[in-house]
Amino acid sequence: MSLEPRIVKESFSHIEPDGERATAYFYGRLFAENPRLRTLFPPAMDLQRDRLFHALTTLVWSLDSPDSLAHYLSALGRDHRKFGVRPEHYPAVRAALLATMRRFSGEAWTAATEAAWSTAFDAAAEIMIASAEQDARYAPPWWVAEVVEHERRTSDIAVLTLRPSQPLRFSAGQYITVQTARWPRVWRPYSIANAPRADGLLRLHVRAIPGGWVSGALVRHTGVGDTLLLGPALGTMTLTADPGRDLLLVAGGTGLAPLRAIAEQAASAGRHREVHLLFAARTERDLYDLAELRLLESSCPWLRVVPVLSDARDGDGSSGVNALPGTAAEVLDRFRDWSDHDVYIAGPAAMIRSTATRLHELGVPPERIHHDLLEAEQREELARRAHDRTPPSVCPIAGHTAPEPAEATARASEATAPASEPTAPTPQPAAPTPQPAAPTPEPVTAGAAPTHSDRS
Numbered sequence: 001m002s003l004e005p006r007i008v009k010e011s012f013s014h015i016e017p018d019g020e021r022a023t024a025y026f027y028g029r030l031f032a033e034n035p036r037l038r039t040l041f042p043p044a045m046d047l048q049r050d051r052l053f054h055a056l057t058t059l060v061w062s063l064d065s066p067d068s069l070a071h072y073l074s075a076l077g078r079d080h081r082k083f084g085v086r087p088e089h090y091p092a093v094r095a096a097l098l099a100t101m102r103r104f105s106g107e108a109w110t111a112a113t114e115a116a117w118s119t120a121f122d123a124a125a126e127i128m129i130a131s132a133e134q135d136a137r138y139a140p141p142w143w144v145a146e147v148v149e150h151e152r153r154t155s156d157i158a159v160l161t162l163r164p165s166q167p168l169r170f171s172a173g174q175y176i177t178v179q180t181a182r183w184p185r186v187w188r189p190y191s192i193a194n195a196p197r198a199d200g201l202l203r204l205h206v207r208a209i210p211g212g213w214v215s216g217a218l219v220r221h222t223g224v225g226d227t228l229l230l231g232p233a234l235g236t237m238t239l240t241a242d243p244g245r246d247l248l249l250v251a252g253g254t255g256l257a258p259l260r261a262i263a264e265q266a267a268s269a270g271r272h273r274e275v276h277l278l279f280a281a282r283t284e285r286d287l288y289d290l291a292e293l294r295l296l297e298s299s300c301p302w303l304r305v306v307p308v309l310s311d312a313r314d315g316d317g318s319s320g321v322n323a324l325p326g327t328a329a330e331v332l333d334r335f336r337d338w339s340d341h342d343v344y345i346a347g348p349a350a351m352i353r354s355t356a357t358r359l360h361e362l363g364v365p366p367e368r369i370h371h372d373l374l375e376a377e378q379r380e381e382l383a384r385r386a387h388d389r390t391p392p393s394v395c396p397i398a399g400h401t402a403p404e405p406a407e408a409t410a411r412a413s414e415a416t417a418p419a420s421e422p423t424a425p426t427p428q429p430a431a432p433t434p435q436p437a438a439p440t441p442e443p444v445t446a447g448a449a450p451t452h453s454d455r456s
């Protein structure tokens with residue numbers, strides 16, 4: 001049977017306003033019919049519901065664009081290997097999903113709607129399963145990586161250098177998900193801040209956000225010699241083949257990470273494209289990588305680095321680093337005509353929006369402005385919800401000591417990542433050595449959506 005995007009979208013619009021209740025029903029149904037699956041998930045399911053709904057929304061609204069849908073689902077299938085998802089998990093999810101749609105569509109649910117959803121789910125599952133199987137031929141489901149350098153650049157920002165135990169293939173601009181021994185089963189996304197290197201090392205820029213379990217652990221409780229788990233590289237904001245255009249890179253805060261990687265990639269590509277890198281931060285203190293960027297700049301005549309400080313308008317220290325006052329969007333017209341450049345933007349969602357809008361006004365065609373706005377928005381929404389949540393009365397992860405006050409709120413939300421099978425536990429602080437060859441089974445919906453989600 002052929003895909004019926006119109007029917008699927010129409011019926012989805014019935015449940016979309018009721019998404020929160022529908023996803024709660026979905027998981028209730030899934031676990032009622034497959035009690036064994038419940039043990040694979042953590043007690044607090046709220047963030048997990050958000051992720052499922054995001055994945056479903058992406059799927060439904062991409063049905064008209066088969067290429068981008070296939071790309072999205074392939075990445076989702078590959079990424080789900082780290083949860084131990086197997087083909088036999090899909091029918092349980094299919095049954096729970098159809099039951100949910102039926103329940104929340106009311107009289108709008110017909111035989112034709114059911115057939116359209118069944119076909120859409122089967123097509124999606126087929127792509128995810130095939131992608132996972134193909135990936136399994138040359139890559140592990142996850143990587144074990146040793147921290148070989150840990151630099152605290154500010155009180156809340158650290159730059160980590162990691163050595164994966166096996167080669168981890170990626171393109172400059174992509175991100176990986178990270179799990180710490182301190183928070184088993186909780187994965188958070190971080191961009192890789194370097195282009196691929198012969199020695200395989202990866203760098204991450206991490207800001208500890210309020211209520212962020214993983215970011216707090218990576219910045220404050222991780223050191224050289226510690227072990228992390230990494231998921232596969234994901235994301236589409238990569239450098240386009242050199243069309244002869246120069247580059248403008250606009251970074252906001254730790255959004256610098258993927259753009260640094262792209263600058264390095266451009267440098268290694270032979271003909272040097274001229275690169276302008278605007279590093280926008282709030283205060284001079286937040287220019288956590290400026291010293292390194294200046295070093296890079298001094299050895300690369302094609303690179304120009306410009307710090308921009310939004311909260312230092314009255315000469316309160318910005319002069320020391322020769323920064324422009326204002327936001328990235330506000331200073332764009334002080335340089336040159338960007339209309340013949342390829343532009344990449346990374347940082348807070350609002351900063352991406354205002355910068356892209358301004359560039360458009362300045363004559364840069366939209367197809368030359370690259371960013372991950374949708375992921376940034378979802379990431380911030382998840383981080384906001386995580387911050388708003390009340391802490392659980394008991395620690396959700398067996399064997400952990402009581403949370404520190406600053407981490408308590410985070411636990412309530414970040415414990416929503418998929419849990420692993422008891423027989424093959426994910427690494428604990430004392431024994432952080434998972435076996436890539438023996439992934440732990442997870443339901444297919446676990447960790448859905450490469451949201452890049454909350455970079456918390």
Ligand SMILES: NC(=O)C1=CN([C@@H]2O[C@H](COP(=O)(O)OP(=O)(O)OC[C@H]3O[C@@H](n4cnc5c(N)ncnc54)[C@H](O)[C@@H]3O)[C@@H](O)[C@H]2O)C=CC1
Nearest residue numbers: 190191252253254255257280281282310347348350351455
């Ligand atoms: N760590 C990583 O690997 C990556 C992080 N990101 C994202 O980048 C963001 C960086 O956050 P922080 O370092 O805390 O940055 P921040 O909040 O300190 O802001 C960085 C810059 O963005 C500007 N900005 C912030 N809000 C704005 C608004 N509403 N309108 C216009 N400009 C605004 C600030 O003025 C500043 O110049 C996070 O959302 C993070 O998720 C993106 C890619 C990679």
